[in-house]
Amino acid sequence: MGFFANLFKKKPKNDKYQMGLHKSKSSFDNLKKLLDESDSIDDDLFDSIEDLLISADIGVDTVLFFTNELRKEVEKQGFETPNQLSELIVDKLFEIYLKGEFVDTTLRFDENKTNVYLFVGVNGVGKTTTIGKLAKQYKDLGKKVLMVAGDTFRAGAIEQLEVWSKRAGVDFYKKEAGVDPSSVIHDALIDAVNKKYDLVLVDTAGRLQNKVNLMNELSKMKRVIQKLLPDSPQETLLVIDATTGQNGMNQAHVFNEATDLSGIVLTKLDGTAKGGIVLAIRHLYNLPIKYVGLGEKIDDLVPFDIENYIYNLFKGFF
């Protein structure tokens, strides 16, 4: 059974996905309109499909790869009417995402240990908000959580994180602004281990300097963490704002080269019609998207689920 048949039999349902992908769905509805209104499968149709998918931010390289695969399959299966393409498009999008392997989107969490998650990414992408939302989820699971203000650079960052720690009902560790972030992390971790915290969520400064500085700063933080906790950080998550499109892709490129990322949190998916960035990131960087932000409220962060994602983009098609 193909991905398509499986998916639409199962009908994965999650209201948050449905609402959060509302804008992106409109881009994909245009694709349906295009297939409905076209008379034949020809180069013009493929060009229009490419334009539509590029406008949904799937990215030029990924789209060209995708339509190439689509053309091959159309020829192989002898399809003639545009509507026959719908199922094939769903199957091929899955293939692009899965690449023939199981994509593990769970966050690594070692029971009976102090786990450390490091959040990196440029200013304003939603790091603080994401840390607050995730803190609440782990707290609700009964875990002892500490939020650490590792962004000592930007005025206001420490206070903003503190507000979120209160909202989530978890503890907070800070030093004064301007202090070396690695020293904050070091002292926070000693405290966290002594007090048996299950999870430490570390915010980091979001300035995108040159790659060498970024690399040095991140590797210093990791050295400090690993000296105290050799298996940590369990996760180094790059936070990307889905509304920034190709800019977000460039950030993925720079951070991926500067440090070992374990995954991505894609925020503000609710605020864009360009939700296709999910596929571009996966196709080009092989990084799993582990969580997506689907709104500003504390509950609006959900584990990324490719089935829910594709189902909610294609729901009106069939």
Ligand SMILES: Nc1nc2c(ncn2[C@@H]2O[C@H](COP(=O)(O)OP(=O)(O)OP(=O)(O)O)[C@@H](O)[C@H]2O)c(=O)[nH]1
């Ligand atoms: N709609 C929507 N807004 C979000 C989401 N995540 C974060 N935001 C908003 O994005 C803005 C920036 O979020 P922050 O968490 O302050 O971003 P940051 O990366 O910590 O920024 P700096 O502290 O400047 O580095 C805030 O207004 C958030 O409410 C999301 O998933 N959806």
